[in-house]
Amino acid sequence: xxxxxxxxxxxxxxxxxxxxxxxxxxxxxxxxxxxxxxxxxxxxxxxxxxxxxxxxxxxxxxxxxxxxxxxxxxxxxxxxxxxxxxxxxxxxxxxxxxxxxxxxxxxxxxxxxxxxxxxxxxxxxxxxxxxxxxxxxxxxxxxxxxxxxxxxxxxxx
Amino acid sequence: xxxxxxxxxxxxxxxxxxxxxxxxxxxxxxxxxxxxxxxxxxxxxxxxxxxxxxxxxxxxxxxxxxxxxxxxxxxxxxxxxxxxxxxxxxxxxxxxxxxxxxxxxxxxxxxxxxxxxxxxxxxxxxxxxxxxxxxxxxxxxxx
Numbered sequence: 024x025x026x027x028x029x030x031x032x033x034x035x036x037x038x039x040x041x042x043x044x045x046x047x048x049x050x051x052x053x054x055x056x057x058x059x060x061x062x063x064x065x066x067x068x069x070x071x072x073x074x075x076x077x078x079x080x081x082x083x084x085x086x087x088x089x090x091x092x093x094x095x096x097x098x099x100x101x102x103x104x105x106x107x108x109x110x111x112x113x114x115x116x117x118x119x120x121x122x123x124x125x126x127x128x129x130x131x132x133x134x135x136x137x138x139x140x141x142x143x144x145x146x147x148x149x150x151x152x153x154x155x156x157x158x159x160x161x162x163x164x165x166x167x168x169x170x171x172x173x174x175x176x177x178x179x180x
Numbered sequence: 181x182x183x184x185x186x187x188x189x190x191x192x193x194x195x196x197x198x199x200x201x202x203x204x205x206x207x208x209x210x211x212x213x214x215x216x217x218x219x220x221x222x223x224x225x226x227x228x229x230x231x232x233x234x235x236x237x238x239x240x241x242x243x244x245x246x247x248x249x250x251x252x253x254x255x256x257x258x259x260x261x262x263x264x265x266x267x268x269x270x271x272x273x274x275x276x277x278x279x280x281x282x283x284x285x286x287x288x289x290x291x292x293x294x295x296x297x298x299x300x301x302x303x304x305x306x307x308x309x310x311x312x313x314x315x316x317x318x319x320x321x322x323x
């Protein structure tokens with residue numbers, strides 16, 4: 024699976040299909056896989072096995088893009104409106120995602136949507152900084168958390 | 181066919197211009213906002229909307245070629261590394277005690293209970309979560 028991905032990546036990135044280049048590509052793929060395998064064994068963790076459903080993750084990505092567009096518009100309005108109306112706030116957000124990848128996706132999603140930044144990550148809570156805090160923000164973040172939890176296929180910890 | 185090409189061209193230029201506008205708005209925000217924390221948010225406009233729209237516009241310009249594959253990869257990597265970098269900067273500010281004006285670091289509900297029981301336990305828990313955070317950030321950067 025990893026080998027196929029690397030071969031596809033090489034073929035798509037190079038665009039030159041001469042024997043020498045293809046042989047060099049094959050050697051690089053083998054080298055990369057060997058190193059990755061050795062590192063996995065040294066670490067004792069298989070980071071390539073992510074417990075998320077790809078189709079659900081894709082649907083989440085589309086939803087996230089809409090959210091990014093919406094909050095971009097909100098921050099743009101704050102930037103361009105005269106006088107500073109920002110009501111900054113630091114607050115904790117409960118996290119229900121069990122897997123590490125789920126927490127990473129949730130934290131990155133919070134930071135990707137303009138107006139909110141994940142400042143600190145703990146096991147069950149994130150500290151989030153908001154540019155203009157309103158009470159709906161907590162509901163919106165809880166909704167996002169539930170959506171991330173929905174794409175996790177199994178709890179792995 | 182010619183009309184279709186023109187339509188794609190118009191759409192891609194609209195996307196590129198909109199992306200440039202968001203870059204400009206991010207720059208204006210960086211200048212106008214009063215302090216470090218609000219400026220971070222202005223930059224994230226550049227990071228998300230500006231980047232996505234510009235890459236989409238360039239994809240439409242490139243058409244179905246290998247260049248498009250590379251542009252998609254660039255978009256994916258920026259999508260992952262952008263928030264990681266922003267989080268690293270914000271986290272460094274919080275850890276070094278540089279807080280927004282008039283705000284304090286919120287207490288974490290769970291951590292508080294542990295602190296009451298025994299101070300030794302608390303320091304142990306903190307170092308553990310530190311390393312977890314570090315490993316998460318590293319994964320986000322390479323993934």
